[in-house]
Amino acid sequence: MSRSDALVDAAWVEAHLDDPGVVLAEVDEDTSAYDKGHIKGAVKIDWKKDLQDPVRRDFVDQAGFERLLSKRGISNDDTVILYGGNNNWFAAYAYWYFKLYGHDKVKLLDGGRKRWELDSRDMVTDVPIRPATSYHAKEQDRSIRAFRDEVLAAIGSLNLVDVRSPDEFTGRLLAPAHLPQEQAQRGGHVPTAKNVPWSKAAEEDGTFKSNEALVALYRDETGLDFAKDTIAYCRIGERSAHTWFVLHELLDQPNVKNYDGSWTEYGSLVGVPIELGDGK
Amino acid sequence: MSNAGDSSPAGCGAPAGGIKVTAGTGSQAVVQGHVTRSGTPVPSGYARLLNADGEFVAEVPLGDDGGFTFYAAPGDWRLRVLAPGGVQAERAVTASTGAITEIEVAV
Numbered sequence: 001m002s003r004s005d006a007l008v009d010a011a012w013v014e015a016h017l018d019d020p021g022v023v024l025a026e027v028d029e030d031t032s033a034y035d036k037g038h039i040k041g042a043v044k045i046d047w048k049k050d051l052q053d054p055v056r057r058d059f060v061d062q063a064g065f066e067r068l069l070s071k072r073g074i075s076n077d078d079t080v081i082l083y084g085g086n087n088n089w090f091a092a093y094a095y096w097y098f099k100l101y102g103h104d105k106v107k108l109l110d111g112g113r114k115r116w117e118l119d120s121r122d123m124v125t126d127v128p129i130r131p132a133t134s135y136h137a138k139e140q141d142r143s144i145r146a147f148r149d150e151v152l153a154a155i156g157s158l159n160l161v162d163v164r165s166p167d168e169f170t171g172r173l174l175a176p177a178h179l180p181q182e183q184a185q186r187g188g189h190v191p192t193a194k195n196v197p198w199s200k201a202a203e204e205d206g207t208f209k210s211n212e213a214l215v216a217l218y219r220d221e222t223g224l225d226f227a228k229d230t231i232a233y234c235r236i237g238e239r240s241a242h243t244w245f246v247l248h249e250l251l252d253q254p255n256v257k258n259y260d261g262s263w264t265e266y267g268s269l270v271g272v273p274i275e276l277g278d279g280k
Numbered sequence: 281m282s283n284a285g286d287s288s289p290a291g292c293g294a295p296a297g298g299i300k301v302t303a304g305t306g307s308q309a310v311v312q313g314h315v316t317r318s319g320t321p322v323p324s325g326y327a328r329l330l331n332a333d334g335e336f337v338a339e340v341p342l343g344d345d346g347g348f349t350f351y352a353a354p355g356d357w358r359l360r361v362l363a364p365g366g367v368q369a370e371r372a373v374t375a376s377t378g379a380i381t382e383i384e385v386a387v
Contacts, residue, residue: 029293033341048291085341086293114341117324120364165337167353177329177338177350178294180308199336204328204362236292 003211006249008081009110010121017041023074023130026113027084027094037123039083039116043072043130047090047238051097059260065101065137073130076103083109083116086238087199087206093241095249096258100145102138108245111207118205144248146231146257148265151190152272159230160193161218163243164263168235169195171276175235185267188274190233195278196222198239201246214251229255233262297343298327298350301380309375312349313383315361321346322387325363332356361385 016022017040024042026034034044045051050068053060060068074080080098084091091112098106109116116123146154154160167173171187189195200217202208209217218224230247232240237260248256259266266272301310311329315322327348328339332355340348342363350357352375361369369387 029291030295033296047293087339090293114326118326118362118364165331166333166335167331167337172353173337175351176292176294177352178298178340179292180299180351181353197336234292238292 002252003250006107006245007110007208008107010116010119013039013081013109014121021078022081023072023078024081024083024109025072025074025094027082027091028086028113029090030085033085033113035125037125040122040124040126041128042083043074043128045072045094047093051094057265059097059100062101062137062139065097066135069103069135069137070133073133074135075133076136077105079105079107081107081109083112085113087114087202087242088112089198089238089242092245093238096144096241096244100140102141111205114206143255144244144257146233146259148259148261148269150257151231151233151259151261151266154229154231155190155273156192157228159224159228160190161222161224161230161232161240161243161247162189162193162195163198163232163234163240164189164195165197165199166195168263169193169197170278185264186274188267188276189263190266191273191275193233193275194222194224196224196243198234198242201243208246208250211250214246218247218251226253229257231257231259233259233266235263236260237262294338294340296341297345297347298340300347300349305378305380307377309352309354309377310349310380311352311357311359311373311375311383312347312380313359313385315342315346315348315363315369315385315387317367317387322363322367325361325367328360328362330358330360332358334358359383359385361387363387 027045029047082091232243234240244258247253325342329337329350
């Protein structure tokens, strides 16, 4: 994997919009954005309705993922270009999810919906009609997904990266500041986690920083040991999918997992250690 | 979430304009306002909340009325606006618990 395998820019998308074998998909939590306007030909993936199990707190399973992609008219051979709002958080989460179920030909649109809008590029409201396919997903690749026990075992030994804002990391805020500050879980972070907010990996327009700047950020400024395995987490696992994408896909670090349970799980566990303040 | 609009505690995304305060603020420290150009709402753009050190805290796409809402903590923040055509603006804002701090940004 390298940067050019994982990322395309807006000019590339405009040039390949109508290519057979290329499918654009907008991934959002607030899908009203798609309904108001999206890139021509893009299908819609709803982060919650389409990607989460409706009952248990987990993903849709392998069969559910197969049904979703078949219904959206995506085949195993298609190159899927994902983009979305919130600086590509949910698109990065979906990217991780496509990889989890073994779809290799998937890329992110650099800058996502924001850069596209700030550039005043064309958007349409027409919803494409794609014939259904028979998509086959692989078993989940657990090498890129961390569970809570692995996080506890990683304290003091592996790289733990908390990608929330400094205000959430220290316990000052319990959620991103665009949400009301009322949550069940305690504030703080996993002991020994380093705070590298996802936003430090992105420019203001939502595009990713250069690989050189990213290495400087994680290795030189933060002191992440690239020889060790890494687990990234945030509040619900989508901002940390953005950082997983940076470390695993752009910087080609081999052993990086996203902990999708993240702080809403960890901060609600009975008896686990929590660190407050700026960390060590 | 009794005083906010439709939102899910499982979610993390920012709906356009943010989640509007519909009743009292309770213990929330709310920063909200609108972005306008020559008195007309700017519906396509982004509002970013930065902390006093200039670190990114949150971002919402502007609502159809150019509006944005943030739930901060008491203290000093910076509000930054991005809009198509390279438009940028930045304002200082101080939030207080139990209050809605209104900020109107003309670009």
